[in-house]
Amino acid sequence: xxxxxxxxxxxxxxxxxxxxxxxxxxxxxxxxxxxxxxxxxxxxxxxxxxxxxxxxxxxxxxxxxxxxxxxxxxxxxxxxxxxxxxxxxxxxxxxxxxxxxxxxxxxxxxxxxxxxxxxxxxxxxxxxxxxxxxxxxxxxxxxxxxxxxxxxxxxxxxxxxxxxxxxxxxxxxxxxxxxxxxxxxxxxxxxxxxxxxxxxxxxxxxxxxxxxxxxxxxxxxxxxxxxxxxxxxxxxxxxxxxxxxxxxxxxxxxxxxxxxxxxxxxxxxxxxxxxxxxxxxxxxxxxxxxxxxxxxxxxxxxxxxxxxxxxxxxxxxxxxxxxxxx
Amino acid sequence: xxxxxxxxxxxxxxxxxxxxxxxxxxxxxxxxxxxxxxxxxxxxxxxxxxxxxxxxxxxxxxxxxxxxxxxxxxxxxxxxxxxxxxxxxxxxxxxxxxxxxxxxxxxxxxxxxxxxxxxxxxxxxxxxxxxxxxxxxxxxxxxxxxxxxxxxxxxxxxxxxxxxxxxxxxxxxxxxxxxxxxxxxxxxxxxxxxxxxxxxxxxxxxxxxxxxxxxxxxxxxxxxxxxxxxxxxxxxxxxxxxxxxxxxxxxxxxxxxx
Numbered sequence: 001x002x003x004x005x006x007x008x009x010x011x012x013x014x015x016x017x018x019x020x021x022x023x024x025x026x027x028x029x030x031x032x033x034x035x036x037x038x039x040x041x042x043x044x045x046x047x048x049x050x051x052x053x054x055x056x057x058x059x060x061x062x063x064x065x066x067x068x069x070x071x072x073x074x075x076x077x078x079x080x081x082x083x084x085x086x087x088x089x090x091x092x093x094x095x096x097x098x099x100x101x102x103x104x105x106x107x108x109x110x111x112x113x114x115x116x117x118x119x120x121x122x123x124x125x126x127x128x129x130x131x132x133x134x135x136x137x138x139x140x141x142x143x144x145x146x147x148x149x150x151x152x153x154x155x156x157x158x159x160x161x162x163x164x165x166x167x168x169x170x171x172x173x174x175x176x177x178x179x180x181x182x183x184x185x186x187x188x189x190x191x192x193x194x195x196x197x198x199x200x201x202x203x204x205x206x207x208x209x210x211x212x213x214x215x216x217x218x219x220x221x222x223x224x225x226x227x228x229x230x231x232x233x234x235x236x237x238x239x240x241x242x243x244x245x246x247x248x249x250x251x252x253x254x255x256x257x258x259x260x261x262x263x264x265x266x267x268x269x270x271x272x273x274x275x276x277x278x279x280x281x282x283x284x285x286x287x288x289x290x291x292x293x294x295x296x297x298x299x300x301x302x303x304x305x306x307x308x309x310x311x312x313x314x315x316x317x318x319x320x321x322x323x324x325x326x
Numbered sequence: 327x328x329x330x331x332x333x334x335x336x337x338x339x340x341x342x343x344x345x346x347x348x349x350x351x352x353x354x355x356x357x358x359x360x361x362x363x364x365x366x367x368x369x370x371x372x373x374x375x376x377x378x379x380x381x382x383x384x385x386x387x388x389x390x391x392x393x394x395x396x397x398x399x400x401x402x403x404x405x406x407x408x409x410x411x412x413x414x415x416x417x418x419x420x421x422x423x424x425x426x427x428x429x430x431x432x433x434x435x436x437x438x439x440x441x442x443x444x445x446x447x448x449x450x451x452x453x454x455x456x457x458x459x460x461x462x463x464x465x466x467x468x469x470x471x472x473x474x475x476x477x478x479x480x481x482x483x484x485x486x487x488x489x490x491x492x493x494x495x496x497x498x499x500x501x502x503x504x505x506x507x508x509x510x511x512x513x514x515x516x517x518x519x520x521x522x523x524x525x526x527x528x529x530x531x532x533x534x535x536x537x538x539x540x541x542x543x544x545x546x547x548x549x550x551x552x553x554x555x556x557x558x559x560x561x562x563x564x565x566x567x568x569x570x571x572x573x574x575x576x577x578x579x580x581x582x583x584x
Contacts, residue, residue, distance in 0.1 A: 070493070073457070105421065106460065109458045110461055115543070115544065116544065117454050134552070137449075140550070141551070142547070142549045142550075143549075147545065191491060191492075191493045192491050200489065206583070250507050251487070256448070257363065265581075279342075304559065304578070305561045308567060316567045324576075
């Protein structure tokens with residue numbers, strides 16, 4: 001028996017949010033009295049498998065195959081299933097990335113197992129996994145309990161702290177994928193990395209977002225948002241109003257119909273604070289509001305506020321941080 | 327080419343914040359029920375693909391007999407046909423039950439080349455059903471698709487958005503495709519479209535007729551509203567904007583969030 005975690009790989013190695021499940025996974029494995037195992041899949045796995053050892057996994061299953069060079073559901077689902085069998089997993093976890101969410105859903109269906117997607121908390125009660133989920137677009141919380149022997153969950157990034165890596169422990173065990181290229185119907189014919197160097201919203205510990213307040217000069221406005229984000233190593237977010245007005249692409253949208261984020265610091269510039277936006281960022285540790293309108297609802301949720309024009313406040317704040325962080 | 331577009335009827339997003347724990351528990355939601363906004367993109371794409379590649383589309387919803395408004399919306403947009411899979415009497419629904427029932431309905435439809443879905447529902451938020459259906463049908467899945475480049479010789483070519491970039495992928499038909507918001511701008515139903523949709527008869531098939539026997543593998547329990555965030559905002563005052571910015575920067579550094 002084990003708790004098994006898929007450590008997903010991207011261009012630059014492991015997806016950072018997967019390491020949250022080294023810490024939380026250990027808690028669950030200890031509560032169940034079973035081992036904590038990891039599976040790493042890709043054309044290359046050595047580096048990520050070694051990293052997994054340092055995060056304290058008891059066994060690291062490495063599935064290394066050229067057909068795993070690009071992510072393809074068919075191949076990755078087979079790989080995860082092989083690891084579930086080899087490890088004898090009763091709890092299967094992944095980070096709730098695009099790939100993590102669909103691989104867990106597919107494998108849960110194949111194993112006739114229950115699934116808790118995008119969980120915000122995980123624990124063991126009476127020897128079974130209990131997952132907390134935010135549903136109705138973050139307006140309702142529910143606990144998910146399982147009727148199946150194998151219990152599958154994906155965890156929303158930034159739900160758990162990442163533990164400190166230590167000395168390499170557990171062993172790396174190679175597994176065969178057992179698939180040839182002809183067994184995989186999806187063929188990737190082109191890959192464009194569009195966001196290299198950009199901090200992803202869901203992983204970010206700091207987010208600077210712009211809203212309708214940039215309307216006077218949207219291009220300049222988001223330049224100022226991005227300049228502050230760059231100084232802070234932050235991701236750039238936006239309200240739905242800004243996305244709908246085509247000031248910035250949809251992938252930056254935070255809120256009920258965009259991304260749900262949970263940074264340590266969320267700076268909302270020129271965002272009024274519609275309830276739909278708050279549903280996506282209300283879990284942020286510290287919220288800062290910059291708005292011309294002292295009655296904007298965002299101030300009711302914020303820890304700090306500056307009443308003022310973002311076109312003046314943002315450059316001043318960027319300078320203030322440049323001075324202090326250099 | 328035959329396209330199935332899966333549609334869910336969900337609460338109006340503007341009313342989601344008002345949904346109570348009791349309503350979520352009973353499933354008896356008082357909010358205005360509409361077509362799941364993400365499914366409008368799938369419906370629009372179904373209409374567009376029928377024009378581009380000479381196809382017929384049918385919208386399928388699973389739900390109680392009063393779940394036809396979402397189907398009527400899809401018909402009014404221009405989807406050719408609709409069918410309701412009546413799930414009354416099925417009891418608790420989870421991914422495995424929903425995937426099995428809808429996969430059975432798609433099989434019953436016969437000769438389906440393409441199954442289109444939205445990226446998630448605004449109520450369940452699972453983003454899992456398209457994967458479950460692909461699994462149950464044994465079709466390849468292309469998720470988060472931002473553009474259907476071509477369909478030719480039984481192969482679909484799409485662009486899809488992945489974490490950190492975009493890729494072009496092909497898969498043989500039949501296939502499941504889930505679409506993202508980037509793919510199109512869903513049309514508003516025309517007056518004529520709405521009249522036509524209202525006159526259209528929507529056939530119903532029950533899950534019992536489909537022989538669905540799956541039992542749910544998960545249950546929701548302890549359903550509750552998230553705790554409201556209570557904060558007392560500190561408004562940073564100062565003579566100049568530079569002074570305010572400096573004070574805020576110092577406060578945030580003291581909070582140790584930078």
